[in-house]
Amino acid sequence: MPRMPAVEAAPLANDTFLRACLREPTAYTPLWLMRQAGRYLPEYNATRARAGSFMGLATSPDFATEVTLQPLERWPLDAAILFSDILTVPDAMGLGLSFAAGEGPRFAHPVRDEAAVRRLEVPDMERLRYVFDAVRSIRKALATSKDANGRPAGRVPLIGFSGSPWTLACYMVEGAGSDDYRLVKTMLYARPDLMHRLLDVNAQAVAAYLNAQIDAGAQAVMLFDSWGGVLADAAFHDFSLRYTRAVVAALKREAEGRRVPCIVFTKGGGGWLEDIAACGADVVGLDWTTDLGRARKRIDDRVALQGNLDPAVLFAPPDTVAREARAVLDSFGPAARPDGRHGGHVFNLGHGISQHTSPEHVAALVEAVHGHSRAVRPRPR
């Protein structure tokens, strides 16, 4: 697919997120929230009702653009993330993705035997055109929209994303979410040859998919290894991280004259931090079970870190939210090091924001992160 820049190259009004990803100095710690366009926002629910369904929302570039921008219109977040689902790629492979009301994703045609694995192919990226169209549409909207204060708040980078090869495999084999991963782990242990073939197809497909998002205008990309943490230690290395590494190695890393940072997030992956940090990504996402300061020491600022407030903190009163946010920032510590090198911290939750979150508490979070991180920077820039 030829590169088609979606928009005139408008300079980014706010590139704090990209700079933190690349461990460059920033005036404050940038912030975005996993699942920031979601059910905790009344305006999201209104748009979703108009779209009729989750897939109706995700497959319409107009609706996807509308909901992607919604959280940015409320708060000065430092990045936008494409509104989509992690399972678009297996859907394009013909597995038939749907979302029943009140339930998680479901595949009509799960991959459960040798014949089904052999049939899998990297899908024609044309089948995912609605995603790339959404990326272009969001970039256009970001270049022109204004925030509540009338500033061009849209001028933040857009993050594209995909599920990791292993995480896609979990859903493809189980056919839905699972609490014991019995079917996918049975294939992994009983027929590792089939699992490797499946993961190899996934890795190629995910790399092509993310590269097409970058071509369409994504300024950073994130791989969600949501289920890497359910694997045994050796299996994580052989069946998850190996294929994450293959995807990262195949990514385009520059677009519009800037580096396109890559973020890898493995939920429950804190024990493998050093290995994940060596996978080629610029940024490693952490869930809330790992202390950020100790994580930083372990990787010695070789990559930036993203995270890691427990989303449940947002259920507490605003002053508690602010205190806990400051604790995360203080745990990371000053990005500038005495030796002249620089760490990078992108503030985020350790997992997607809950639908039960009050938007008022998000306001307290954004204010605390921006305010505290700016206040403790050694010299204002």
Place this chain on the structure above:
Amino acid sequence: MPRMPAVEAAPLANDTFLRACLREPTAYTPLWLMRQAGRYLPEYNATRARAGSFMGLATSPDFATEVTLQPLERWPLDAAILFSDILTVPDAMGLGLSFAAGEGPRFAHPVRDEAAVRRLEVPDMERLRYVFDAVRSIRKALATSKDANGRPAGRVPLIGFSGSPWTLACYMVEGAGSDDYRLVKTMLYARPDLMHRLLDVNAQAVAAYLNAQIDAGAQAVMLFDSWGGVLADAAFHDFSLRYTRAVVAALKREAEGRRVPCIVFTKGGGGWLEDIAACGADVVGLDWTTDLGRARKRIDDRVALQGNLDPAVLFAPPDTVAREARAVLDSFGPAARPDGRHGGHVFNLGHGISQHTSPEHVAALVEAVHGHSRAVRPRPR
């Protein structure tokens, strides 16, 4: 409650498990399985059908004895574990435990507000007499039963157990299982004072409960911190480990002239291994996400380790089960160290055995663990 030894002090025919817990030399690596008396066994399902319900099973010393011994009659496992539930203590506090068919546990009276927390008290241990009666009954049966080969297979130690204060709190506040722990974490962050009061009562109750199990004849005790791993790093230390430590400190550590080992298992706790290993327990249980050899290096044999095969491995063919079991044993390595000190390894799964497990695969596991560990011991004892 006065100490009432249940049985004549019959010498243990097989004390391999107790010796491994205490890092003493053993002729092979002992093995038992979390939830070894469970739904994967047809004979268990038959007994449960006769009992009418899970609670009918757990509250009857006769039924509890019957199912506790069932796995030992099939395989030469090295320990028995009391058949009971981790939630007996809050049930005795008056919360009304029940198990709906096909669902998890549920409390009729969850603890959701200040008044409910203030009402909580350490229950009269008389309300848990059915548990202590079961312990006595199982000890009696273990002293006389024979295995498939006509040997006194029952002569293995009996493990008593409880949920940890934090894990009990999760169920007490949520009222059931949860996938986001919204209610209990909201209390933790919004009203830490209430959460500490609740945990303090739980810790006192759990210590009294385990000590009464030891008085009744339990030869080792295990604390299941099944939900410690859902906490943020700082919260784990303040709200889970602190109260686990309080329980361990209050335990009787000797009975019938032998040390009573204490095992602490935190699912998802691999990142906190050093801290957990310092809580006073003799043995730390590990789930499958941590490499056993690296875990052993981190704690330098200051405690024994229990684990840690992924229960999903048992879905694979028997030769794969055997290979993966050997890999766990090899990862731990020789218990005897060149410096003359000794490590301890108790083989187990990294979590409870699945109801979908074939008993034939368990046979392959038991054989592989006993056979391989015996074969690689430097000198047969």
